[in-house]
Amino acid sequence: MKGKNVLLINPWIYDFAAYDMWARPLGLLYIGSILKKNGCNLYFIDCLNTSHPYMKGKKPKRKPGGDGKFYREIIPKPDPLRDIPRYYSRYGITPEAFCHDLSKVARDRRIDVALITSMMTYWYPGVFDVIKIVKQMLPGVPVVLGGIYATLCNTHARKFSGADYIITHEGEIDILKLLAKLWHTKPVFVPEIADLDSYPYPCFDLIPDLRYVCIQTSRGCPFRCTYCASHLLTRYMRRRDPIKVVDEIECWNKKFYVKNFAFYDDSLLYGHGDFAIKMLKEIIKRELSCKFYCPNGLHARAINGEIASLMKDAGFERVCLGFETSDTKRQVETGAKTTTKELINSINCLHRAGYGTEDIRAYILCGLPYQDADDIKKAIDIVRSCGARPVIAEYSPIPNTGLWKDALKISPYPIDKEPLFQNNSLLPCQWEGLTYDMYKQLKIESGI
Numbered sequence: 001m002k003g004k005n006v007l008l009i010n011p012w013i014y015d016f017a018a019y020d021m022w023a024r025p026l027g028l029l030y031i032g033s034i035l036k037k038n039g040c041n042l043y044f045i046d047c048l049n050t051s052h053p054y055m056k057g058k059k060p061k062r063k064p065g066g067d068g069k070f071y072r073e074i075i076p077k078p079d080p081l082r083d084i085p086r087y088y089s090r091y092g093i094t095p096e097a098f099c100h101d102l103s104k105v106a107r108d109r110r111i112d113v114a115l116i117t118s119m120m121t122y123w124y125p126g127v128f129d130v131i132k133i134v135k136q137m138l139p140g141v142p143v144v145l146g147g148i149y150a151t152l153c154n155t156h157a158r159k160f161s162g163a164d165y166i167i168t169h170e171g172e173i174d175i176l177k178l179l180a181k182l183w184h185t186k187p188v189f190v191p192e193i194a195d196l197d198s199y200p201y202p203c204f205d206l207i208p209d210l211r212y213v214c215i216q217t218s219r220g221c222p223f224r225c226t227y228c229a230s231h232l233l234t235r236y237m238r239r240r241d242p243i244k245v246v247d248e249i250e251c252w253n254k255k256f257y258v259k260n261f262a263f264y265d266d267s268l269l270y271g272h273g274d275f276a277i278k279m280l281k282e283i284i285k286r287e288l289s290c291k292f293y294c295p296n297g298l299h300a301r302a303i304n305g306e307i308a309s310l311m312k313d314a315g316f317e318r319v320c321l322g323f324e325t326s327d328t329k330r331q332v333e334t335g336a337k338t339t340t341k342e343l344i345n346s347i348n349c350l351h352r353a354g355y356g357t358e359d360i361r362a363y364i365l366c367g368l369p370y371q372d373a374d375d376i377k378k379a380i381d382i383v384r385s386c387g388a389r390p391v392i393a394e395y396s397p398i399p400n401t402g403l404w405k406d407a408l409k410i411s412p413y414p415i416d417k418e419p420l421f422q423n424n425s426l427l428p429c430q431w432e433g434l435t436y437d438m439y440k441q442l443k444i445e446s447g448i
């Protein structure tokens with residue numbers, strides 16, 4: 001594989017709304033780092049680059065912590081969404097900037113393979129457009145598609161994406177197998193799947209203006225929540241050594257001056273003994289003075305007085321908790337991840353550790369099959385009454401998850417035929433107990 005030229009592409013987002021909450025194509029960057037270890041040369045085009053030099057004057061507003069807006073342009077809606085009365089946009093760099101980068105990369109060398117990632121199932125149009133352009137501008141170059149859409153909507157991707165090869169699930173080993181076959185060669189480095197610490201750090205060094213880095217301390221989740229796809233994406237749970245995680249953080253901090261870190265785990269605190277305590281103590285011991293974010297939400301059950309104080313001392317600015325629903329029966333039926341009592345207890349611990357109301361956010365799922373407006377209203381009230389800020393997370397139905405059958409029954413949209421209807425912005429599982437208007441009203445009344 002030595003000397004082969006590999007092009008990595010992170011496609012555009014096409015959606016009604018998108019905000020950059022520390023979004024990085026972490027999976028693609030892991031794949032890249034494995035190929036680099038095997039001697040490949042890497043080239044990266046990030047369609048979600050917010051500081052692209054070609055787009056002077058189109059710099060979107062960014063916050064000091066690294067999150068912020070994407071540049072966007074309104075584009076025509078795909079046909080299935082034509083009747084939705086909202087603007088639809090392409091988020092990320094302009095097509096001109098993309099084509100400029102692509103021709104620049106291809107001008108001086110022959111690209112041997114193009115690797116494209118995918119995130120949300122309903123973001124596939126941006127992925128398809130990237131594939132189409134690559135096929136036109138780099139004729140004959142094999143295109144490999146992987147990622148979350150490619151895994152969860154595999155048949156759809158095979159039929160319609162235009163990619164030459166599709167790799168599902170965690171791709172580190174399968175990409176090596178595929179490229180070994182295509183290039184008639186053997187990899188010199190193969191990571192040990194069971195040991196996440198045998199993986200090289202994701203190749204964030206390909207990002208020129210590195211204001212934040214995403215960290216994954218584990219893959220998988222000990223829970224099987226019926227709304228979540230974690231177990232369909234990762235076959236079994238495993239976790240890194242907490243000290244090695246801090247080594248990685250320190251490396252980005254010392255070598256690349258990165259100060260902001262977002263954790264991408266499905267289960268950062270819960271699941272493996274005192275992992276979190278060890279990691280947090282090590283961060284404090286090394287006096288890294290970095291800021292940490294958990295946009296994916298933490299398990300409230302895992303937070304006690306000690307963890308809350310350690311998080312505060314380590315530099316967690318804000319804490320996001322997954323509450324999801326206040327209905328006891330629904331809490332149990334969707335996976336028994338947390339109870340209302342545990343949520344209240346965790347918020348109390350965070351207060352005692354010095355977090356204010358604005359620093360504690362609790363995600364509330366909105367639009368689960370058969371969930372009514374009253375459930376959401378109650379959850380908002382509970383979160384408010386114990387001194388945290390409620391955040392509504394609109395539900396996206398995902399094929400083959402526990403709630404999928406109910407979602408199919410109740411959704412007014414053909415969510416199984418067309419992944420675009422899995423878009424959470426549509427409130428795909430609206431019904432008479434929670435119409436789109438009721439949801440809007442709820443947001444206005446509760447000031448969210």
Ligand code: B12
Binds near residue numbers: 020030168227
């Ligand atoms: C981090 C994360 C986020 C981040 C943003 C991430 C980003 N880059 O944009 C935040 C917290 C902001 C976020 C937000 C949301 N998210 Co989210 N998120 C995740 C999470 C936890 C991890 C994704 C990740 O990076 N994993 C780590 C990397 C290493 O894994 P990976 O990307 O899958 O890559 C591996 C393989 O896929 C493959 N691979 C990837 N690319 C390629 C390319 C090639 C060529 C090959 C060969 C292989 C390959 O190999 C990689 C390495 O093993 C997933 C759950 C999960 N377990 O995946 C949910 C998940 C993707 N999110 C989901 C949802 C629902 C949302 C929200 C809609 C939640 C809400 N209601 O508000 C929002 C929407 C965001 C928006 N509109 O802007 C759903 C997906 C829904 C769908 N229909 O697709 C998921 C699956 C969680 C779930 N509920 O089950 N999310």
